[in-house]
Amino acid sequence: MRAAVRTRNTFRIPCLLKLRYILPVFCFILMLHISPRALGDEDARTDRGFELFKEGVYHFNRKSYEAAIDFLRKSLGRNPGDRNARYFLAMAYYKAGYNENALFELETLRGQDGTDETIQNLIRSLSAHSLFPSMVRKSDDYTLGWEIQANPIGKYILSRITGIDIDDLGNIYAAGFGSKIALKISREGKPLIIFSSPRITTGRLYDIVLGKDDELFISDFTNDTIHKFLQDGTYEGSIGGPGFGKGQFYGPTALAVDRFGDLYAIDSGNIRVLKFSREGEFLLSFGSEGDEEGEFSHPSGIAVDSAGNIYVSDHGKKKIMLFDRFGNFIQTIPDPGLKDPYGISISGESRLIVSDGNSIRSYSLAYSTWTDIDTGDRFSRVMDVKMDHLGQIYACDYDRDALLQFVPEQDKYRNLNVVLDRIDTSGFPMITYYVTVRDADGYPIYGLTESNFLLRIGGGVVKKIDLSSNAVRNSRLRLLFLVDKSPTMKQYSEDVNAYMSALISRVSTEDEMAVIGYNRESWISSSFTPSKLRTMDAIAQDRYSEGNNFDSAFRRAVDYLNKEYFKKAILVITDGRITEESFLTYSFEGCIRYAANNHIPVYFLSFGGSANERLVYFARNTGGRFYDVLHSNDFPYLYSSIQEFRSPDYLIFFRDVYDPKFENLYLDTEVEVDFDGRTGKSSLGLIYPSRNY
Numbered sequence: 001m002r003a004a005v006r007t008r009n010t011f012r013i014p015c016l017l018k019l020r021y022i023l024p025v026f027c028f029i030l031m032l033h034i035s036p037r038a039l040g041d042e043d044a045r046t047d048r049g050f051e052l053f054k055e056g057v058y059h060f061n062r063k064s065y066e067a068a069i070d071f072l073r074k075s076l077g078r079n080p081g082d083r084n085a086r087y088f089l090a091m092a093y094y095k096a097g098y099n100e101n102a103l104f105e106l107e108t109l110r111g112q113d114g115t116d117e118t119i120q121n122l123i124r125s126l127s128a129h130s131l132f133p134s135m136v137r138k139s140d141d142y143t144l145g146w147e148i149q150a151n152p153i154g155k156y157i158l159s160r161i162t163g164i165d166i167d168d169l170g171n172i173y174a175a176g177f178g179s180k181i182a183l184k185i186s187r188e189g190k191p192l193i194i195f196s197s198p199r200i201t202t203g204r205l206y207d208i209v210l211g212k213d214d215e216l217f218i219s220d221f222t223n224d225t226i227h228k229f230l231q232d233g234t235y236e237g238s239i240g241g242p243g244f245g246k247g248q249f250y251g252p253t254a255l256a257v258d259r260f261g262d263l264y265a266i267d268s269g270n271i272r273v274l275k276f277s278r279e280g281e282f283l284l285s286f287g288s289e290g291d292e293e294g295e296f297s298h299p300s301g302i303a304v305d306s307a308g309n310i311y312v313s314d315h316g317k318k319k320i321m322l323f324d325r326f327g328n329f330i331q332t333i334p335d336p337g338l339k340d341p342y343g344i345s346i347s348g349e350s351r352l353i354v355s356d357g358n359s360i361r362s363y364s365l366a367y368s369t370w371t372d373i374d375t376g377d378r379f380s381r382v383m384d385v386k387m388d389h390l391g392q393i394y395a396c397d398y399d400r401d402a403l404l405q406f407v408p409e410q411d412k413y414r415n416l417n418v419v420l421d422r423i424d425t426s427g428f429p430m431i432t433y434y435v436t437v438r439d440a441d442g443y444p445i446y447g448l449t450e451s452n453f454l455l456r457i458g459g460g461v462v463k464k465i466d467l468s469s470n471a472v473r474n475s476r477l478r479l480l481f482l483v484d485k486s487p488t489m490k491q492y493s494e495d496v497n498a499y500m501s502a503l504i505s506r507v508s509t510e511d512e513m514a515v516i517g518y519n520r521e522s523w524i525s526s527s528f529t530p531s532k533l534r535t536m537d538a539i540a541q542d543r544y545s546e547g548n549n550f551d552s553a554f555r556r557a558v559d560y561l562n563k564e565y566f567k568k569a570i571l572v573i574t575d576g577r578i579t580e581e582s583f584l585t586y587s588f589e590g591c592i593r594y595a596a597n598n599h600i601p602v603y604f605l606s607f608g609g610s611a612n613e614r615l616v617y618f619a620r621n622t623g624g625r626f627y628d629v630l631h632s633n634d635f636p637y638l639y640s641s642i643q644e645f646r647s648p649d650y651l652i653f654f655r656d657v658y659d660p661k662f663e664n665l666y667l668d669t670e671v672e673v674d675f676d677g678r679t680g681k682s683s684l685g686l687i688y689p690s691r692n693y
Helices: 018-032 048-060 066-077 083-095 099-114 115-130 469-473 487-505 532-539 549-564 586-595 613-620 635-644
Strands: 144-149 161-166 172-176 182-183 191-194 203-209 215-220 225-230 236-238 252-257 262-269 274-275 281-286 297-302 310-314 318-325 329-333 339-349 351-356 359-364 370-375 383-387 393-396 402-408 419-423 428-437 453-458 477-483 510-519 522-529 568-572 602-606 624-626 649-655 666-675 680-689
Touching: 018 083, 018 649, 048 066, 048 083, 048 666, 048 680, 066 083, 083 099, 083 115, 083 393, 083 419, 083 680, 099 115, 115 419, 115 680, 161 252, 161 339, 161 393, 161 402, 161 477, 172 203, 172 215, 182 203, 203 510, 252 339, 262 297, 274 297, 297 351, 310 510, 318 339, 318 635, 351 383, 359 383, 428 453, 428 666, 428 680, 453 649, 477 532, 477 549, 477 635, 487 532, 487 568, 487 635, 510 532, 510 549, 522 549, 549 568, 586 613, 602 613, 602 635, 613 624, 624 635
Parallel strands: 161 203, 161 383, 203 252, 252 297, 297 339, 339 383, 419 680, 477 510, 477 568, 568 602, 602 624
Antiparallel strands: 144 402, 161 172, 172 182, 182 191, 203 215, 215 225, 225 236, 252 262, 262 274, 274 281, 297 310, 310 318, 318 329, 339 351, 351 359, 359 370, 383 393, 393 402, 419 428, 428 649, 453 666, 510 522, 666 680
């Protein structure tokens, strides 16, 4: 049974003769002690403070945060002790990018009640958010997360596992050299897909690796080929074939994919490395057998970093060698004495993870130092290893037919940062909770399902929830081009037209684009449209004038995007200059937080030459990136990078049953999240819709 915050109060005086004298005094005393939260429905409608509060909640849940702040501050002016109004004010400050103001209001609430877990959690979440997650160093102390026995696994036998990969949702992909099958497996250990096709007869499968755009590659050692699938199990074709010539194999083993989608394969029998485009076109071959530096004995693992450098492990030489992106030898990685290196992988931009006999090792690319990962002597023979964005390690044991996950020990005992961002009742009786879930260091938690969430409204548990809206939201893009029209940009107009035309030509017909121009003022040059011609005309608009009020234009862009449902991104077309005018009205950090707190990545497309470090910092802290367009090899892949961005928030909706007794009342709402034994919760509230929904 739901419990509305406001309840009707009635009382009876037995002595009717004295009622006319006692009643006025009694009512006066009662009104001094009753809070607005306990007022009845009719009284609430006459309470100006509560009316202002309702207006604030209305604007907040529609992402009009500046308006929400105004109404909530006025509400607190009427009712200074209203904790709900102060909590909503803190949330409105947070979503508007004013983190310091949000923390001040939350600290005020904590001073009133230091035991409120929701307040403590939100303070911790905002504090963790003050440092961009990729700058946080995860611990090298690990503990076992789970272990999956793969022989058997469901109705399959997965034996002699030699290659694995993982996706953002926590699913594991494994190739069984002994059982000749490859599977997609859920984090709970349930087989989801077997990669097979009537068009092929698979032999001993060695490695499996994810590519771009849901592609997946599997090396077939027996048939001297690499099979290409989609992650849903659809067979797409094969690459290579038996032989000794260009693009041919004699026992392909370890695989890697670079950030452009190109494929690298160890050709074990021919003792070399082959490189192919994602379409299967042969691009490059390097390496040969020998005892000299840069030559191979038994190449066994391969990885490619973000700069295109290629790392090859050699279990014959017990070394790891480094090559440039053209296959030229650079150096042998100094090591403390590797035992039997096989599968290797790159984690983020700074760590090389190595499977080495019965152990796992980590090499810092930045500091050239080695660290042994303590796995508790659980391995007999590790053949491959991967690390996800949370720092969790996944490995396969060849001898024991097992898959294992290891979690940073500190994370095992630290709870999640959960924020109930807002509640949308505009589609009532459908209600949607927007929930952001991160780990204790601020890294997003992906791949959660309905079973990970518990929702409450008005004290009652929501019985049935649905997360299917997330796939719909992520299926399309809303791209907003914020175009600098100050005089210094005019010299780059031809370059802007050429490069933007190339970028926009790649945009899907399902996506929509808008353009806002700015100098001293800002204006909407083109509203959201799928029209590429209209978008290009707006970008090329000849409206150059003095001024560079970037901050106001940027916040206008975020406001405009916040009205959109689908996945969002801001692309700033600039010469990379920051002037005194750029952040006169709103602070540099405030603009970053406004985008980041609303999960909008920002990409700076600079035509002015060298990178501006402040704009690099700006982009990175929103989940975007800075591009020196005229000198970048990565710019052609910008659209793919935007598509790959994953927001940390979940859309959770459910159908409510209208109950007239709650109409126009404030109801508390709450969400709890449980992920691998780590928990977190957050609360907010809503004004229950009227009958005229």
